[in-house]
Every structure is written in C-alpha cells, then in structure tokens.
Amino acid sequence: DQQVKQNSPSLSVQEGRISILNCDYTNSMFDYFLWYKKYPAEGPTFLISISSIKDKNEDGRFTVFLNKSAKHLSLHIVPSQPGDSAVYFCAAKGGYYNFNKFYFGSGTKLNVKP
Amino acid sequence: DAGVTQSPTHLIKTRGQQVTLRCSPKSGHDTVSWYQQALGQGPQFIFQYYEEEERQRGNFPDRFSGHQFPNYSSELNVNALLLGDSALYLCASSQGQGARETQYFGPGTRLLVL
Numbered sequence: 001d002q003q004v005k006q007n008s009p010s011l012s013v014q015e016g017r018i019s020i021l022n023c024d025y026t027n028s029m030f031d032y033f034l035w036y037k038k039y040p041a042e043g044p045t046f047l048i049s050i051s052s053i054k055d056k057n058e059d060g061r062f063t064v065f066l067n068k069s070a071k072h073l074s075l076h077i078v079p080s081q082p083g084d085s086a087v088y089f090c091a092a093k094g095g096y097y098n099f100n101k102f103y104f105g106s107g108t109k110l111n112v113k114p
Numbered sequence: 115d116a117g118v119t120q121s122p123t124h125l126i127k128t129r130g131q132q133v134t135l136r137c138s139p140k141s142g143h144d145t146v147s148w149y150q151q152a153l154g155q156g157p158q159f160i161f162q163y164y165e166e167e168e169r170q171r172g173n174f175p176d177r178f179s180g181h182q183f184p185n186y187s188s189e190l191n192v193n194a195l196l197l198g199d200s201a202l203y204l205c206a207s208s209q210g211q212g213a214r215e216t217q218y219f220g221p222g223t224r225l226l227v228l
Contacts, residue, residue, distance in 0.1 A: 004156075032214055043118070043204055043219035044157070051214060089156050093215075100170040102147070102217065104156030 003027045004092050006105035013112050019077040021088050021108050026071065029095025030103075035064060035075045036089045038107070044089055048075070052094070080112045116141060118207050118220035126226045127195050135190045135223045139207030145169075146188040147217060148180060149204040157204055163188050192225075200227045 005024045013019045021035075031052040036044035050057040050064045050073070057064050063076045077084055087107045093099070119138045127133050139146050145164045149157035159172035163182035182188045186207075192199055202224050206217035 006156075034216065036219070041221070043206075043221045046216055046218060049214070049216060091156075100147075100162050100164075100215075101159050101172065102157075103159070104149075106154070106156045 003030075004090060004103045004105040006088075006090060006108050008108050009106070010109040010111070013080045013110065015082055015112055015114050016079045019075075019080045019084065019110055019112065021075040021077075021090075021110065023073045023075075023090035023105050024071060025073075025092050025103075027092070027095065027098070027103075028071065029098065030092040031094035032092070033064070033066060033073050034091045034102075035062075036091065037084075038087045038089060047088075077110075080110075082112050082114050085110055085112045118143075118205055118218055120203075120205050120220040120223050122223060123221065124224045124226075126228065128228050129195055129197060131195050131227075132191065132193045133195060133225060135192075135203050135205075135225075136187065137190070137205030137207075137220060138187045139205075140218050143207035143209050143218070144186050145208045145215070146182060146186065147206045147208070148188070148190045149206065150174070151202040151204055151222070153201075160190070195227045197227050200225060 034049040035047040038044045066073045090105045091102045147162040148160040151157045161171040166182045177193045179191045202222045204222045205220045208215045208217045
C-alpha cells in the first residue's frame with residue numbers, strides 16, 4: 001500500500017538555484033510529515049518536519065510546505081549547494097492505526113551541479 | 115552524545131538460515147523501530163518496540179521478530195531467510211510515544227542472502 005509517493009526519482013539543479021522536491025500522500029489521517037536526507041552508506045538524517053496544523057515550516061535553507069487539501073507536501077532548498085546532493089525521503093504518520101508507524105516515499109535523488 | 119548504532123554493518127547468509135541484527139538507540143531514547151529498505155525503495159516499517167513490548171507492526175511475516183532489552187537496545191531476528199530478505203535494515207530511535215515523534219536512524223545493516 002503505497003500511501004506516500006515521490007513521483008520524481010531524480011532531480012538535477014544548478015548550484016545556487018532552488019531545489020523543489022515533491023511528495024504526495026493518500027491517507028487523509030496523516031497529520032505529521034518529515035523529510036530525511038540520505039547519503040550512500042549512511043542512514044537517513046532528519047531534516048525538517050511539519051504538522052498538519054501548519055502549512056509552512058522553515059529551517060535555514062530548508063522550507064517545507066503542506067497542502068492538506070491536495071495531500072501534497074514539498075521541500076524547498078534555497079540556495080542549493082553541492083553538499084545537498086543526496087537521496088531525499090518524505091515520511092508521514094497519523095491516525096489511530098498508524099499512530100506509531102511512519103510511511104516513507106521511494107525517494108528523490110537530488111544532484112546539485114557546481 | 116552517541117547516535118543510533120547498529121551491528122553488524124554487513125552480513126552474508128544463505129537461504130534458510132537465521133540472522134540477528136542489533137541496535138542501540140540514541141541516548142535518552144526509549145523507543146526503537148525497525149525498517150527494511152530494498153534497493154531503490156524507501157524504508158518499509160517492520161515493527162516498533164517500547165517498554166520491551168512490540169507496540170505496532172507492519173506487513174511483515176512472523177519470520178520477522180524482535181526484542182527490546184531493559185536498556186532500550188533492540189534486536190531484529192529473521193528466521194528461514196529468503197533471497198528476497200536481502201536489503202538494508204535500518205533501526206530508528208525516538209523518545210516516548212507522541213504524535214510529533216521524530217525518529218533518528220542508524221547507519222543500517224546490509225544483509226545479503228545467497
């Protein structure tokens with residue numbers, strides 16, 4: 001059951017420009033969303049989160065936007081840096097049956113070109 | 115402050131064998147979740163342990179079992195290994211039970227079943 005989807009397997013962006021990574025979900029009970037970054041041979045690293053009572057959360061160069069009516073969230077990275085090149089996963093949880101269970105998307109590989 | 119640690123880093127087994135993977139949570143964390151990440155996919159939730167009990171389980175067969183110890187460390191056991199069990203196994207720790215729980219991941223154990 002693919003309840004969280006990242007439809008773009010890869011994204012290439014020039015250094016200094018904006019990177020926009022997208023994520024869609026199907027379960028309307030999800031109320032907490034996170035983005036993780038993963039380098040090869042490492043575990044995912046937590047980046048930023050947002051709860052369903054907000055539509056935007058910002059942390060430095062990273063901003064997450066949530067559109068509950070569209071069941072869509074996005075991660076904006078401004079400005080993009082070569083060190084941001086990694087695989088980015090979105091994750092979601094919520095609802096009685098998924099209170100402790102995170103669902104992950106399949107990831108988007110970001111390549112930031114110098 | 116030590117993060118989440120996992121052992122071993124790599125493991126090779128043959129079909130039908132049994133395997134035990136280990137995880138020590140981040141300091142101050144009492145909850146451990148296990149995920150399976152197949153190549154090109156996002157992490158898939160196996161189960162979560164809290165207060166030495168399995169609190170929630172994903173869609174994995176009974177061949178996958180776990181344990182949490184009084185010091186909050188955890189083990190994942192897989193019996194009767196299949197070729198399809200080859201994957202990266204990730205452990206994530208968090209604090210308590212909450213709607214805004216953030217999970218922190220270890221580096222993973224890469225299991226290859228031949």
